Amino acid sequence: MAATRPGSGATSELAASVGLTDDDLIGMYRVIATARAVDERMWVLNRAGRIPFVISGQGHEGAQAAIAWPLERKKDWIAPFYRSIATCLAFGMQARDILTAQYAKAIDLSSGGRQMPGHYGNVANNLVSLSSPVATQMLHAVGIALAAKIRKTGQVAMTSMGEGSSNQGDVHEGLNFAAIHKLPFILCVENNGYAISVPVERQLATPNVADRASGYGIPGVIVDGADVLGCYTAAKEAVDRARRGDGPTLIEAKVIRLTAHSSDDQQTKYRSAEELAGLTANDPLPRFRAQLKEAGVLTDELESQIAAEVKKDIDEATDFAENAADPDPSTAMQWVFAEQWPGETPPAWGFGGSHGTEGHEGDKSAAEGAVD
Amino acid sequence: MALKTFIEAIRETMAEEMRRDEAVIIMGEDVGLKGGVFLATDGLFGEFGGDRVIDTPLTESQIIGTSIGAAMNGLRPIAEIQFADFIHPAFNQLVSEAARMRYRSNNGFGVPMTVRAPYGGGVHGALYHSQSVEAFFAHVPGLKVVIPSTPYDAAGLLRSSVRDDDPVLFFEHKKMYRSVRGDVPGGDYLVPLGKAAITHPGTQITVIAYGLMAHYALEAADVVAEEGISVEVVDLRTLRPLDKETVLSSVKKTGKCLVVYEDNRFLGYGAEICSIVAEEAFDYLDGPVTRIAGPDVPGVPYNHVLEDWFMVNPEKIADGIRKLAAY
Structure with missing residues (x-):
C-alpha cells in the first residue's frame, strides 16, 4: 500500500474506520513523538543540572493526544494536570512553551517562570492554569462548562487527572454537579496504576475509576491508553454527547507510567525490575507507530523526517529556553490583582538581587537520591 | 433616598447588578425558590430564573470551584456560602486557586467572583453559626476582603465587588441584616474597595x-x-x-x-x-x-x-x- 503524503487529505482505511483523515493520524503521531522527545530532553537537562525538577508524562502520551483531538482548539477548554504534556501540545502549545517552563524563564507562557515545571496552562490556548493540590482543576472545568451552558457558547470543557487525584472530594462534587445540570463536561482519568508510590489496589475499592460513573448516572468508559484510536473514538463520542447537551462522560484510560513520579522520586523502591521491564509492551508510541505503518499511513521515510523535525524543534527550543531571560524581581509583586495596590507593602530589601542563574544551576539537591 | 435594612440593600443591589449585566449569576445553597436562609436572594429566582440563580447541592468547595471556572469563561458569579462557618471546605479553592490564579498565570487568567457569606455572633448561633473568618482570608495576597457596616456601604461596596476583576470575599454580619437601617440613595453609585x-x-x-x-x-x-x-x-x-x-x-x-x-x-x-x-x-x-x-x-x-x-x-x-x- 502506498503511503499517503502529508497534506494530501487522503483517507486510509484505518483513518476512515474512525472518521478521520491520514493527516489527523500523522498529526497525532507527531504530537505523541514530540511529547516523548520533549520529556526525554527534560530528564537529560535535569540530570545535567540544568533544570531543577521534572515531572513526566511518558506512557500517557497516546491517550492524551487522542483524547484532546476531538476537542476544538481555541474554542473548547481543557484543564490539564501535571503530566499533560501531549494534551497541551495537541491543544496548541509548542515544544518551546514546554521548555521555557522547564527553565522557568520570563517568557514561559504558562506562568512567566513563577510556577514549577509541569503546571502548564495559558489563556491563548484555552488551557486552564494549574496548581499543585491535585484535582482542584476538576471544579474549574465544571464551572467553565456551566458558563458554556448558560452563555450558550457550544463549548465543551474537559479535565484530566490521574487515578490518584480521582479520589479527591472535588471530583465527587464536580461530577455530581455536572451530571445534575447535564453540563458539556468530560473527566478523563489517566490511570497509570500509581499515586506516586501507592498502587491502585490501595487507592480504589473497585477495579476501575470508571465504575463510579454509574453513581452519577453518567457513562463511564474504559479505554486502553496504548490504543490511540480507541482513545480517540471514546473521546469523540463523549465530545459529541456533551455538545448535544446530553451531559458529562467519565473516560478512564489505562496508561503506564514509564518514569519515576518525578525527578525527586526513586521508583525502584516500590516497583520491581520485572514490572518496569514489562512496561514497554504497553508503550503507546511504538504501538501507534507500528499501527500506522501497517496501515500504510506512515512510511520509514516519513517517520525519519518527523523524527528529524522533532529533534530540530526541540534542540532549538532548548537553546532558546536556555538563553532566555529570567524574570526580574522588580516584576515579582505584579499581578497579585489586576491593578497595583499601594497598600501592599514591598519587602524591606526592595527588588534587587541576583538576576543570574546562580541558585539553581549546579544545585544537585533536586536530584539527590533519585535514581530511576 | 430610601431607608433600607442592611439585607434589603444587599438584595436590591444584587438584583440591579443582574439586570445591568447578564454575566452576573448567583450560586449557593437554598438561594433559589427559598431565597436564601436569610432571604438575601428572595425574589431573584422568580425574576432571573434557575439558569442564573442556581441552587447547589451541599458542596461548598463546588460552589467556589465552579464559580472560579465560570468566572474564567465569561461570567461574574456571586457565590453565597450559607454561613461563613461553612466556608472551610472551600478553603483550598479560595486560597490555592482563586487567590493565586492571576499571579500564577502571570496575568493570563483572572477570577472576577464575589463570595458573600454571613458571619458573626450575638444571634444564638453557637460555635458553627457565629464565626468570624476574615483573618484566614485577609492573610492571603490575591483575595480582597470587604466587610460593610451600613446599608449605603453594603450597596456601594457590593457593586464594586461584583464589577471587580479579582475575587472578593464579602462578609455580612448577620446580626445587622434586619437591625441596621440606613439611607440608600437610588442610582448606580460605587463605594470604592480599599477606602476606609x-x-x-x-x-x-x-x-x-x-x-x-x-x-x-x-x-x-x-x-x-x-x-x-x-x-x-x-x-x-x-x-x-x-x-x-x-x-x-x-x-x-x-x-x-x-x-x-x-x-x-x-x-x-x-x-x-x-x-x-x-x-x-x-x-x-x-x-x-x-x-x-x-x-x-x-x-x-x-x-x-x-x-x-x-x-x-x-x-x-x-x-x-x-x-x-x-x-
Missing part, C-alpha cells in the same frame, strides 16, 4: 473597627464623649487592600489607637493593624496600641450568658477606651 471611612471625628483616641463592631465603636464613642473623651472612629470597610493612609493619619493625629474586632484576639485581623500602627506611627504614639477582641475560645458558646460573655459590646469597648485614655 471616618464615621466619628475626634481628637484623643482612634478606634479602628469594621462590621458590627463599627456600630458598637460609635456607641462607645458617644458614651465616653460624655466623660470628656474625644474618639475618632475609623470604619475600615475593606480589610484588604487596607487603607493604611486613613488609619495612620488618624493615629498620627490622636496619638492613641484601639483596635476592635469580634474574632478571637490571638492573630485576629486587628493584630495586623496594631503591627502596622506600631511600626509606622511609633513616633506619634502616646500610649500602647491596644485591642478589644473576642476571647480565645474555639467558638461562641450557645448559652446566652456565655454568649454575652464572649461578645464584644459597646460597654467593653468603652472600658478599653477609658484605660487607653488614662495614659
Whole structure:
C-alpha cells in the first residue's frame, strides 16, 4: 500500500474506520513523538543540572493526544494536570512553551517562570492554569462548562487527572454537579496504576475509576491508553454527547507510567525490575507507530523526517529556553490583582538581587537520591 | 433616598447588578425558590430564573470551584456560602486557586467572583453559626476582603465587588441584616474597595473597627464623649487592600489607637493593624496600641450568658477606651 503524503487529505482505511483523515493520524503521531522527545530532553537537562525538577508524562502520551483531538482548539477548554504534556501540545502549545517552563524563564507562557515545571496552562490556548493540590482543576472545568451552558457558547470543557487525584472530594462534587445540570463536561482519568508510590489496589475499592460513573448516572468508559484510536473514538463520542447537551462522560484510560513520579522520586523502591521491564509492551508510541505503518499511513521515510523535525524543534527550543531571560524581581509583586495596590507593602530589601542563574544551576539537591 | 435594612440593600443591589449585566449569576445553597436562609436572594429566582440563580447541592468547595471556572469563561458569579462557618471546605479553592490564579498565570487568567457569606455572633448561633473568618482570608495576597457596616456601604461596596476583576470575599454580619437601617440613595453609585471611612471625628483616641463592631465603636464613642473623651472612629470597610493612609493619619493625629474586632484576639485581623500602627506611627504614639477582641475560645458558646460573655459590646469597648485614655 502506498503511503499517503502529508497534506494530501487522503483517507486510509484505518483513518476512515474512525472518521478521520491520514493527516489527523500523522498529526497525532507527531504530537505523541514530540511529547516523548520533549520529556526525554527534560530528564537529560535535569540530570545535567540544568533544570531543577521534572515531572513526566511518558506512557500517557497516546491517550492524551487522542483524547484532546476531538476537542476544538481555541474554542473548547481543557484543564490539564501535571503530566499533560501531549494534551497541551495537541491543544496548541509548542515544544518551546514546554521548555521555557522547564527553565522557568520570563517568557514561559504558562506562568512567566513563577510556577514549577509541569503546571502548564495559558489563556491563548484555552488551557486552564494549574496548581499543585491535585484535582482542584476538576471544579474549574465544571464551572467553565456551566458558563458554556448558560452563555450558550457550544463549548465543551474537559479535565484530566490521574487515578490518584480521582479520589479527591472535588471530583465527587464536580461530577455530581455536572451530571445534575447535564453540563458539556468530560473527566478523563489517566490511570497509570500509581499515586506516586501507592498502587491502585490501595487507592480504589473497585477495579476501575470508571465504575463510579454509574453513581452519577453518567457513562463511564474504559479505554486502553496504548490504543490511540480507541482513545480517540471514546473521546469523540463523549465530545459529541456533551455538545448535544446530553451531559458529562467519565473516560478512564489505562496508561503506564514509564518514569519515576518525578525527578525527586526513586521508583525502584516500590516497583520491581520485572514490572518496569514489562512496561514497554504497553508503550503507546511504538504501538501507534507500528499501527500506522501497517496501515500504510506512515512510511520509514516519513517517520525519519518527523523524527528529524522533532529533534530540530526541540534542540532549538532548548537553546532558546536556555538563553532566555529570567524574570526580574522588580516584576515579582505584579499581578497579585489586576491593578497595583499601594497598600501592599514591598519587602524591606526592595527588588534587587541576583538576576543570574546562580541558585539553581549546579544545585544537585533536586536530584539527590533519585535514581530511576 | 430610601431607608433600607442592611439585607434589603444587599438584595436590591444584587438584583440591579443582574439586570445591568447578564454575566452576573448567583450560586449557593437554598438561594433559589427559598431565597436564601436569610432571604438575601428572595425574589431573584422568580425574576432571573434557575439558569442564573442556581441552587447547589451541599458542596461548598463546588460552589467556589465552579464559580472560579465560570468566572474564567465569561461570567461574574456571586457565590453565597450559607454561613461563613461553612466556608472551610472551600478553603483550598479560595486560597490555592482563586487567590493565586492571576499571579500564577502571570496575568493570563483572572477570577472576577464575589463570595458573600454571613458571619458573626450575638444571634444564638453557637460555635458553627457565629464565626468570624476574615483573618484566614485577609492573610492571603490575591483575595480582597470587604466587610460593610451600613446599608449605603453594603450597596456601594457590593457593586464594586461584583464589577471587580479579582475575587472578593464579602462578609455580612448577620446580626445587622434586619437591625441596621440606613439611607440608600437610588442610582448606580460605587463605594470604592480599599477606602476606609471616618464615621466619628475626634481628637484623643482612634478606634479602628469594621462590621458590627463599627456600630458598637460609635456607641462607645458617644458614651465616653460624655466623660470628656474625644474618639475618632475609623470604619475600615475593606480589610484588604487596607487603607493604611486613613488609619495612620488618624493615629498620627490622636496619638492613641484601639483596635476592635469580634474574632478571637490571638492573630485576629486587628493584630495586623496594631503591627502596622506600631511600626509606622511609633513616633506619634502616646500610649500602647491596644485591642478589644473576642476571647480565645474555639467558638461562641450557645448559652446566652456565655454568649454575652464572649461578645464584644459597646460597654467593653468603652472600658478599653477609658484605660487607653488614662495614659
